Amino acid sequence: MRKWTALILIFALPMSGTAQRVTAQIALPPAQLPDAARTLPPLPNLGPNVGAEPLARIGDTLAQARIDRITNLLRDHRDRIEPDHGGQPAVRGILIATGIDDAMIARATEKGFRLLERDRIEGLDLDIVRFAVPDGRSLARAQKQLAKLLPDAEVDVDHIYFTSGPGSPLPAATLARAAASGKASLGLIDGGVAAHPAVTGRVSQRGFAAGAPVASSHGTAVASLLVGSGPVQGSAPGQRLLAADVYGADPAGGNASTIARALGWLAQNGVAVTTISLVGPDNKLLALAVSRAQQRGMLIVAAVGNDGPAAPPAYPASYRGVFAVTGVDARNRALPEAGRARHVDFAAPGDDVLAATGPDSVDRLRGTSFAAPLVAGRLALHYPTPAIDRIGPAVSALVMEARDLGQRGRDKTYGHGLICGDCGGR
Structure with missing residues (x-):
């Protein structure tokens, strides 16, 4: 619990600075998806005793997929995108x-x-x-x-930040809209959300990129795992959700500027818990925007990504005070493709997760993208409005919910343990 005592101080003080289950683990922004050349090759079927050799092969596959993802994006949109000094x-x-x-x-x-x-x-x-x-x-x-x-x-x-799970645009889809106005405790930064029955009437959306909001399968899936009800049950069923589409129809969407503006909109509207299932490098503007949102009492939950444990630390999951979430399979083993952050706080189901993916579709998905909203929804039930003095009790309550996995106590692989183990249609 020492970490969460420190976390309260962090928020109180100014701060610087139809789904393809495994074959589409590393997704391009919605406007770029998908084609077979840009999806991750199938991973080996892992038995209960996983040796070093198959894990090494997975690591090599993921590393090459990450390089190919970036290379293809730079090649296909050189008029809008270029590399920084580190090739990002x-x-x-x-x-x-x-x-x-x-x-x-x-x-x-x-x-x-x-x-x-x-x-x-x-x-x-x-x-x-x-x-x-x-x-x-x-x-x-x-x-x-x-x-x-x-x-x-x-x-x-x-x-530019990538979705940490499979997804694609739904150009003919109708956007989900809220039936009534009012405060929402949950926020989502992703692609747009389609009007699936599981979320209809509970989602208000705004676009922060060219052409946005545009419904996407990834944004729809994450939203359904937050507030879905009926056949697709989210971890906070029936709650209202504010969704920020940072991709739209822009090849260069999902950039730090759009994410920062989305955080501002959510903070203005009193959102208490925000889910970001996007991954990319450290960025000064994004770091500052996250810090400012946290100072206003917002709790941010982020996926660690699907680039494998040998990949560079994923952001925003690696920022101080952000709840970093990894995914587990049906046997509660960490997904071999799960990425890493500078810390891991919780685990949640990330394999064979049942989610809405369009106006009339439901699919089984895999990836850490779909673990993060399960944690965020549970956290929001303990923390419905932003208030610094309520962070400690809310986090303590969530930690008490966690089922210990791996080494006894908090560990680097599962954090405090498994949240919402029976969620996601498991």
Whole structure:
């Protein structure tokens, strides 16, 4: 419980800084999905005693799939996306900065960085500036130069984040809408949500990317696992949900800027618990947006991804105070493709999970994307409104729910243990 005592202090103080079950573990943003060349090859069928050799083969497969995913995205949309200094995909020709004043903007424009936009993210009281990179200059080089020019500002690229489970756009789908207005304790940052009977009447949506909101199978699945009722039962059935579509129809959707704006909207509307089943690299704007949302009492639950335990730490799951969730199979073993974060807090069912995937479809899915909402829904039942002084009791109640797995007590693989073990149609 020491961690959660510390977590209360973190929130109280200012802070810096038809489904393809295994074959589509690593999904591109909804606008890019799917084709057979971009899905993860089938993983070996693992028996009860898993040796090092099959796990190593899975790790190699996942590593190559991750490289291919990024390579394909950069190749297919080079007009909109380019790599940063570490090879991570980002919006082409754009740098974002926070902690910046008029003098800094003038200094940057003198050096050829064109001011595109000054924006304030309401709900987070966060001011951001967007600059266009000078012609002929790579994104990586320009970031290094602008950071040196503005040492007191936080400068980064606009990284792109991927869904941590299979999903695709549903262009002909009708969007789910709420029957009545009112406060919602749960938020979702993902693709749009289709009007499946399991969620109809309980979802209000807003778009934060070009063409959004657009219903997606991934967003619909995660929403149904949060608030679904009837044949698809979520972990917080019947609750209201605010859903932010950060992908829309934009190949460069799902970027840090859209996620930050979505967090602001949810904070403005008093959301207590937000689910983010997206993964990508550390980003200064995203880190600050997460921090500001947490300071307002929002609890954020994120999936660790499906790139395997040898992959780099996934964000936002790795940020301080974010609840990182891994997935387990029917035998309560960690999914071999589950990614990693700098910490793991809870596990939940992530294999053969029953979820809505369109206006009239229900499928069995696999991936950590579908474990995270099961934890978030249970957390929201203990924490229905944002209030710093209620975080400790809510987290304690959730920990008491957890079924210990793996090593006795909290461990690096399952965190505090399994939440909602009988959820997801298991």
